Amino acid sequence: MVFLSFQGPFFVAMFHLPHFFRNGMHAHTWAAVCACTALALWCAPIQAQDGAAVRHLRIVGGLAGISQYTNWEEPFWTRELPKLSRGRFSAEIVPFDRAGVPGDEMLSFLQRGVVPFGTVLLSALTATAPEYTAPDLAGLNPDMASLKISVAAFRPALEKKLRETHGVELLAMYVYPAQVVFCRKPLASLSDLSGRRVRVSSAGQADFVEALDAVPVHIAFARIVPGIESGSVDCAITGTMSGNTLGLHAVTTHLYAMPLTWGLALFGANKAAWDALPADLRSLLRQELPRLESAIWSESERDTAQGLACNSGASTCILGRKGRMQVVQPSVQDGLRRQEIFKSTVLPRWLQRCGRHCADLWNQTIGAARGLTLPKAP
Numbered sequence: 001m002v003f004l005s006f007q008g009p010f011f012v013a014m015f016h017l018p019h020f021f022r023n024g025m026h027a028h029t030w031a032a033v034c035a036c037t038a039l040a041l042w043c044a045p046i047q048a049q050d051g052a053a054v055r056h057l058r059i060v061g062g063l064a065g066i067s068q069y070t071n072w073e074e075p076f077w078t079r080e081l082p083k084l085s086r087g088r089f090s091a092e093i094v095p096f097d098r099a100g101v102p103g104d105e106m107l108s109f110l111q112r113g114v115v116p117f118g119t120v121l122l123s124a125l126t127a128t129a130p131e132y133t134a135p136d137l138a139g140l141n142p143d144m145a146s147l148k149i150s151v152a153a154f155r156p157a158l159e160k161k162l163r164e165t166h167g168v169e170l171l172a173m174y175v176y177p178a179q180v181v182f183c184r185k186p187l188a189s190l191s192d193l194s195g196r197r198v199r200v201s202s203a204g205q206a207d208f209v210e211a212l213d214a215v216p217v218h219i220a221f222a223r224i225v226p227g228i229e230s231g232s233v234d235c236a237i238t239g240t241m242s243g244n245t246l247g248l249h250a251v252t253t254h255l256y257a258m259p260l261t262w263g264l265a266l267f268g269a270n271k272a273a274w275d276a277l278p279a280d281l282r283s284l285l286r287q288e289l290p291r292l293e294s295a296i297w298s299e300s301e302r303d304t305a306q307g308l309a310c311n312s313g314a315s316t317c318i319l320g321r322k323g324r325m326q327v328v329q330p331s332v333q334d335g336l337r338r339q340e341i342f343k344s345t346v347l348p349r350w351l352q353r354c355g356r357h358c359a360d361l362w363n364q365t366i367g368a369a370r371g372l373t374l375p376k377a378p
Contacts, residue, residue: 055281057081057091060106060118062265063221064095066242067303067319068174068296073119076292084288089281097221104128111166116273119174122264123202130203130353132158134366136264137350138208139342142335144301146370147175147262153369157361158266167271171285172293176239176263177304179205181256182248182311183235184228186326190258190334199224199236201263203353204346208260209237211345225251239263240307241320249311249323257308258330258338262300343372 061073077091096119101109103124109115125132135154141147151173162168179201187193194213200206206216214235219227221242227233228251236248237260243249267289274282303319310320312327330338351358351374359374367373 055089055278057089057117059091059093060096060099060101060115061093062095062119062121062174063176063242064098065245066176066239067299068176069095071299072292072296076288080288081284085281085284089284107166107168110168110268110270113270113273116270117268119265119267122266123204123261126203126353130350131161131358131361132266133202133204134350134354134358134362136204136261137342138202138204138260138346139338140346140366140370141262142259142338144178144262144297144304148297149369150366151264154365157365162266162268163271168268169271169274170266170268172267172289174265174267174293174296175300176265177241177300177307178239178259179237179261179263180240180243180259181235181237182228182243182252182325183254183256184252185234185254187235187254187256188328189331190256190337193235196234197232199227199233199238201237202261204350205237205261207346207349208341211341221246224248228252237261239303240305240311241303242307244307244310244320244323247321249321249325253325254328255308255311255325256328256330258334259304347372347374 057077059073059077061077062069074093077093082090096103096106101115101118103121104127106115106118106120107125107129110118110120122133122136135141135150135158136147141150155170155173159170162170181187181193181198183193183196185196190212193209195215197215197217198209199219200209200216201218201221206218209216217227217233219233219236221238224233224236224238224243225247228236228248236243236252238246238248240255240257243255277285306317306319308314308327310317311323311325313322313324347362351362354361359376363373
């Protein structure tokens with residue numbers, strides 16, 4: 001586990017974290033040891049040239065190399081925050097997949113204050129906090145409008161649960177472009193995925209793929225292209241534009257344009273770290289982070305369309321590299337099959353992972369908003 005971007009004793013310690021694991025110290029134990037030090041180092045006052053104190057934050061952001069991070073997160077923290085605060089506050093940011101923080105540990109690290117300000121992919125919480133994955137279950141949101149309804153319905157419960165259970169303050173929710181299917185062989189419908197090995201990034205995606213009699217294969221985002229090239233996977237589920245950024249347009253031939261998931265992430269702060277910020281900085285972030293969130297959602301919608309255009313080589317492609325892929329639009333029949341798979345496979349399996357209490361949570365939030373309430377248990 002390596003932090004390359006930040007300095008100070010905390011990051012020296014984190015650099016040596018694998019050594020502690022090899023010698024028997026559990027991650028949670030080490031996290032507890034580091035927490036108090038981290039709270040001080042991640043929001044440390046430094047001296048400006050004029051002698052005034054400047055509050056400097058260290059942020060763990062989203063995926064490296066994706067427009068959400070390069071176009072919005074990094075500029076906001078490194079350039080906009082100092083400008084908005086007239087130099088009183090500054091920040092540095094590193095993408096979580098280059099910070100050495102395992103995705104499934106990020107919420108735990110936030111809870112303990114080891115990472116006081118960080119981004120958590122909801123899909124990474126399947127094992128530790130499956131209830132949080134509800135708004136982006138595979139097959140639930142066939143378009144951005146549906147996703148917005150699901151998120152709006154679930155957000156109050158998410159904020160409450162994060163604060164009360166994990167001591168984490170929810171500050172923003174981000175979204176990646178639509179997650180669709182790239183294949184190296186032709187396909188015309190969902191049925192054509194039967195028997196194929198499909199890269200997935202979450203348990204919900206795996207549930208959906210298995211319902212199609214396909215074989216889900218968990219591969220890290222950065223390893224998708226090598227997986228396709230080696231033949232270890234036949235298809236891959238990833239974002240329309242992020243797939244183009246990776247180069248999938250050069251190694252696959254067909255793109256099935258049904259959004260299976262979107263890729264939600266929360267940006268949160270350890271409650272103690274948040275409360276320790278100056279009141280005017282908290283106020284500024286409460287004002288500006290919703291604007292950042294809105295910009296990222298708008299970009300996600302644009303990137304979804306741009307990804308389809310660029311991968312197919314359409315003239316409307318302006319942001320990516322032009323490919324020659326065939327974009328297959330989902331049929332009415334496949335739309336109905338998506339709904340059936342969600343109701344018969346994805347949602348029941350989520351409930352199995354989540355527990356009986358999650359049926360009420362679902363019915364009171366997304367189920368009520370989307371007309372998908374579950375029958376009450378006898």
